[in-house]
Amino acid sequence: MFPLTRLLAVVSVAPLLRLAVARYAVPPGAAARTACGGCGAPIGLGHPGLGPAARCPACATRIGAPPAAVELALLAALVMLLFAGGGLAERAALAWWLGWAVPLGLVDLAVHRLPDRLTWPAALGTWALLGIAALTGAGSGPWLRALVAGVALGAAFAATTLLLGRRGFGLGDAKLALGVGALLGWYGWPVLLAGLVLTFALSAVVSLGLLLARRVSWTSHLPFGPFLIVGTAATLVLAT
Known part of the structure; x- marks a missing residue:
């Protein structure tokens, strides 16, 4: 209960x-x-x-x-x-991110967009609360790694938009990745890698299922935000 x-x-x-x-x-x-x-x-x-x-x-x-x-x-x-594991400050950062992730996922499912007014507060608040976790015991190492992971993941997603256009990730996905990378990177590079593998695996399985059920075609573009959110959440439960 x-x-x-x-x-x-x-x-x-x-x-x-x-x-x-x-x-x-x-x-x-x-x-x-x-x-x-x-x-x-x-x-x-x-x-x-x-x-x-x-x-x-x-x-x-x-x-x-x-x-x-x-x-x-x-x-x-x-x-x-x-x-999920972690201390009070880490859980506060996760709770903050989840509070924004819920509407972000539902908006992306509905209209294939991740608005700035939801993605930026999610990322910046997560970074700030992880910074408090660093100051109250975890030290600067995990926070710096989280910051680098968030920026690197966001930049990688944004690069696909610039290079591939509509075939790449959207800029909204890149902004969502800022918080995702920070949360996963806080716990280490292997956790970040595991989160990405799980996210892409979920995306592939669901896409294949919809394709076999003839709910989508080969040219359909599914929103990636919900997969990124679910993959991150599942990884943090399994790996922390």
């Missing part, structure tokens, strides 16, 4: 994350959504459509993520925090 306080935390955070998905799950270049697409009612934290049902009570239009998707993702993140 989860402690009641943790379950209450999940319930209290869910509307905020649903609001983030509703605002930023829009096509690239479009302005952030501020109103219900069906009736035009302003979307804010008080809007009843940001509950688990994810429907506007006035017009029944879906608002943001699918029903219960945010809540289930938050429960999965809570389970991960319970099983």
